[in-house]
Amino acid sequence: LYQHHKDSTMSSDENENNKSGKFVRLSADPEDVGTSSADPPKERKRKKGIIYISNIPKYMTVAILKEFLGEFGKVGRVYLQNNKSEDEPTKKKKKMRRYTEGWVEFESKKVAKLLAQRLNGKPITTRKSSKFCDILWNLKYLSRFKWVHLSERLTYEKAVYRQRLQTEITLARKEATFYGENLDRSEKLRKRKSK
Template identity: 45%
Template sequence: MNMKEKHQLEQLDETGNVKDDLMSDEELEDEEIEKPKSRKKPGIVYLSSIPTGMNPQLVREFLGVHGEIGKSFLQPIETGVKKKRSNRFSEGWVEFASKRVAKAVAERLNNTKVGGKRRTRYHECLWNIKYLPRFKWAHLNERLAYEKAVRQQRMRTEIAQVKRETNFFIESVDQSKKLRKKMDKLEGWNVTQRSTEEEITNRKASSQNQDRTEFLRNLFNPSKSSTS
């Protein structure tokens, strides 16, 4: 029994007559048409690696064959050159209009060849797709903001390290220049370097050895010493 037949039975009272205060068939059909349809919940899949040679447009074209696509984002690889846009991407997120479609796409395409034209670089690459349950774009925005803050902090640390090394080098150069000026002033002077403790000790020991040798010679050879 459909809704229309059920409504017709409800219109009859106990005597079998049609109730006056109930809606007509046309009004009932209009009510069914105006009833809002249940909205599909979107689903997001994660691409842990982007096939070589693919860009956001190609990713949307390949995945759009399987279902309607909403938002998408691919993380570019840093080139190290400021304001230079990279054409290579490390990972990505793609939103399908239907959560059921997103799950099916992840199960069907994961670890399968990308395909397409044979001469393209991504033809033999594999899809690495995973469905992300309860994932929101706000989560991605938070992650990107955190990674940006980490990169900025690392850059500030590296800049501070370079400044310290530069200042140390400049100070070393200044000290070297001052020392060279002092050496230039002393070049024309006859400066005798002070003997070290080791040199003084060696001279004393040598003098004592000579005196002892002379004493022993006089003791055992008195004739030679007197003749001389």
């Protein structure tokens, strides 16, 4: 049973204790009369904000990026997209990974918006000894964008990439069998002509 605290059925002591104006659960048990169990206030889940970085400078890693952006607010997840041309395996020495674009998730949507507005077009650092001295930030706040959307996009791109590889492999096999069959035919024709 729920009643408002100004209800006439409550005693004056209960009215003094419950001046908050909230509804109070009244138990049917006579021993519990006068005690209230108001629900604790629910914490609102903070909305996270995601920033898109369209250009990742050379030598920039996830750790360095977190260090730079962590000064302005709490950084959650970070994803940097590998350079497509460098994904292919090479026999050369292990190179430093190069990234083309990236996404950074901040714990606060407000911080992410503010950061994108203030840092976009500004130099990454002003220290002359830094590798990122003359490079500008290229940031954009993605409104209504969630990390799930990014995950879905990446899985879709991987599936498309695998499908494309599979079609190229089947096409190469067909060409190889076609040329092999033609070679066998031409050899048979030569043998017939030589007889």
